[in-house]
Amino acid sequence: MTTHATHEVFNQSSELTGVDLFAGHRPLQEALRTLAPDLDLAPLHALGRALGSAELQAQARLANRYPPRLRPYDRGGRRIDEVEFHPAYHALMQCAATHGLQAAPWARPPGAHIARAAGFLLFNGVEAGVMCPISMSYAATPALRANAALYAAWGPGLSAPAYDPRPLPGPQKAGLTMGMGMTEKQGGSDLRAITSRAEFDQDTDWGRCFRLTGHKWFFSAPMSDAHLVLARTAAGPSGFFVPRLLPDGSRNALQIQRLKDKLGNHANASAEVEFDGALGWLVGEEGRGIAQILEMGTLTRLDCALGSAGLMRQALALALHHCTQRSAFGRPLIEQPLMRSVLADLALEVEGATALAMRLACAVDVSEHPGGGAAREALLRRLLTPIAKFWVCKRGSHFAQEAMECLGGNGYVEDEGHGPMARLYREMPLNSIWEGAGNVMALDLLRALRGEAVIEVLQQELAVLHGAHPGAERLAATLSYRLAVPEEAQARRLARDVALLLQAALLRRQAPEGVFAAFCAARIDAGADLFGALPPGCDVDLLLERAMP
Numbered sequence: 001m002t003t004h005a006t007h008e009v010f011n012q013s014s015e016l017t018g019v020d021l022f023a024g025h026r027p028l029q030e031a032l033r034t035l036a037p038d039l040d041l042a043p044l045h046a047l048g049r050a051l052g053s054a055e056l057q058a059q060a061r062l063a064n065r066y067p068p069r070l071r072p073y074d075r076g077g078r079r080i081d082e083v084e085f086h087p088a089y090h091a092l093m094q095c096a097a098t099h100g101l102q103a104a105p106w107a108r109p110p111g112a113h114i115a116r117a118a119g120f121l122l123f124n125g126v127e128a129g130v131m132c133p134i135s136m137s138y139a140a141t142p143a144l145r146a147n148a149a150l151y152a153a154w155g156p157g158l159s160a161p162a163y164d165p166r167p168l169p170g171p172q173k174a175g176l177t178m179g180m181g182m183t184e185k186q187g188g189s190d191l192r193a194i195t196s197r198a199e200f201d202q203d204t205d206w207g208r209c210f211r212l213t214g215h216k217w218f219f220s221a222p223m224s225d226a227h228l229v230l231a232r233t234a235a236g237p238s239g240f241f242v243p244r245l246l247p248d249g250s251r252n253a254l255q256i257q258r259l260k261d262k263l264g265n266h267a268n269a270s271a272e273v274e275f276d277g278a279l280g281w282l283v284g285e286e287g288r289g290i291a292q293i294l295e296m297g298t299l300t301r302l303d304c305a306l307g308s309a310g311l312m313r314q315a316l317a318l319a320l321h322h323c324t325q326r327s328a329f330g331r332p333l334i335e336q337p338l339m340r341s342v343l344a345d346l347a348l349e350v351e352g353a354t355a356l357a358m359r360l361a362c363a364v365d366v367s368e369h370p371g372g373g374a375a376r377e378a379l380l381r382r383l384l385t386p387i388a389k390f391w392v393c394k395r396g397s398h399f400a401q402e403a404m405e406c407l408g409g410n411g412y413v414e415d416e417g418h419g420p421m422a423r424l425y426r427e428m429p430l431n432s433i434w435e436g437a438g439n440v441m442a443l444d445l446l447r448a449l450r451g452e453a454v455i456e457v458l459q460q461e462l463a464v465l466h467g468a469h470p471g472a473e474r475l476a477a478t479l480s481y482r483l484a485v486p487e488e489a490q491a492r493r494l495a496r497d498v499a500l501l502l503q504a505a506l507l508r509r510q511a512p513e514g515v516f517a518a519f520c521a522a523r524i525d526a527g528a529d530l531f532g533a534l535p536p537g538c539d540v541d542l543l544l545e546r547a548m549p
């Protein structure tokens with residue numbers, strides 16, 4: 001305890017460091033036990049310990065406190081278009097890559113996507129900014145398979161669990177990262193609006209090479225080794241592989257106009273760029289670019305759901321840690337009945353979010369490997385992608401506000417980045433916006449539900465609720481007529497209700513009975529409007545015991 005001239009400092013909580021963040025996340029462990037019982041958990045414990053260490057948390061602070069800076073020109077006025085990052089950013093990227101969070105699962109056996117999802121979820125809680133290039137690399141890599149020559153040259157580096165920030169042509173590097181450039185000034189959700197154009201240049205070893213002219217209004221991680229870029233040919237929007245450096249080591253004709261000044265996500269650089277005859281290699285069929293992007297979207301949307309679930313978990317851990325150490329009115333906050341209700345309710349949200357996001361990760365894993373139920377899991381993946389992205393991410397900001405409030409005034413204070421709760425709060429809205437904002441996801445759900453096979457899989461998933469909870473059964477029964485004539489204006493209501501039912505079904509399968517009962521009582525019977533309003537009878541002790549970091 002530090003002594004000041006006028007007073008002693010007491011009743012202030014300590015930092016939450018020196019813990020294994022995976023060991024403290026019981027719902028995540030339960031999800032893995034159900035979805036991938038044979039998974040080797042040792043690497044996740046190693047990552048959990050790294051993420052819980054004071055050293056890595058200091059790096060997260062520094063990478064946010066000293067955000068990337070654009071250096072458009074060198075000292076002599078020559079264009080260099082470089083972005084400089086604090087060394088902490090590189091250390092975090094190194095940690096994420098060596099733990100296989102980028103494209104490593106594409107070169108690994110079944111189960112790798114699930115393990116990676118768990119690690120990705122945990123990492124987000126500590127530093128979400130670096131997860132942007134990590135996620136884009138994960139999502140863009142399988143798209144490259146549509147150009148066999150490119151995949152042969154770049155696939156191994158993208159899948160390698162290594163980070164190599166040196167400015168060298170891709171095939172010369174030990175580890176590679178990729179980004180995606182779709183959004184333009186006049187349209188992001190509606191990618192048919194893009195005006196960037198591509199003109200055929202020549203045939204090369206990497207296939208058909210085009211010259212790209214135009215811009216991208218959002219272009220995150222501009223120092224990635226390459227981006228998958230959407231540009232228009234005579235056949236329509238098409239996907240192009242645009243490396244930062246060309247095979248001869250020269251800069252591609254891609255200019256960074258400026259870096260965005262963002263609410264959060266400060267460690268990550270998000271640029272505005274212009275292509276002035278930049279070389280891009282066609283990936284897949286000309287005119288099929290939007291379909292390709294949507295395919296990648298199923299992976300980045302998975303990561304949005306995992307990311308928000310991870311941010312929520314860490315916000316909850318910080319809130320619990322604080323309330324255990326902080327007293328008010330003569331008792332620790334964790335012992336005060338109303339605070340217990342708030343914390344237990346937040347814990348319940350983490351239970352549902354983790355279960356849903358990890359189930360989607362499992363659907364991705366199984367559907368990527370032929371046989372073993374791949375076809376059914378592909379249908380489930382189609383259903384769960386918009387549901388998880390919509391609901392888990394949508395709940396994030398509300399959740400973060402309540403978690404912050406548990407810390408009182410300290411929660412709102414940045415303190416040069418030493419207050420991680422404020423950073424989590426600023427980060428939270430982003431997953432709901434990028435990769436398809438809330439409405440776009442709800443409308444995508446309507447499209448997914450046009451397939452009878454998808455509806456059948458949904459009903460199979462919900463069958464576990466029969467006889468389990470009257471309110472859940474009643475809500476599930478309404479789906480049959482609501483799915484028959486889905487109304488666009490009601491898409492959010494439908495997405496919310498399907499999400500809640502799926503979360504309940506997952507908790508019924510993998511969590512203790514008390515968690516399932518509390519979820520149905522609080523989210524389905526009482527409505528999911530206010531945290532801390534758990535109905536009487538919910539097993540608060542159980543929820544809190546499971547949530548303690």
Ligand SMILES: Cc1cc2nc3c(=O)[nH]c(=O)nc-3n(C[C@H](O)[C@H](O)[C@H](O)COP(=O)(O)OP(=O)(O)OC[C@H]3O[C@@H](n4cnc5c(N)ncnc54)[C@H](O)[C@@H]3O)c2cc1C
Pocket residue numbers: 179180181182183186187188189190218219220221262265270430433434435436437438439440443
């Ligand atoms: C920090 C950050 C980094 C980003 N990085 C990248 C990147 O690296 N690459 C990239 O390509 N993009 C990137 N984006 C862009 C992002 O993906 C888009 O902002 C997002 O997809 C939304 O597109 P928009 O901004 O054009 O909004 P709009 O498309 O104009 O949408 C505005 C609102 O309208 C809603 N809406 C749209 N259509 C409908 C409809 N039919 N009915 C009802 N509502 C509708 C949307 O849900 C949204 O709420 C980034 C964005 C941010 C904030």
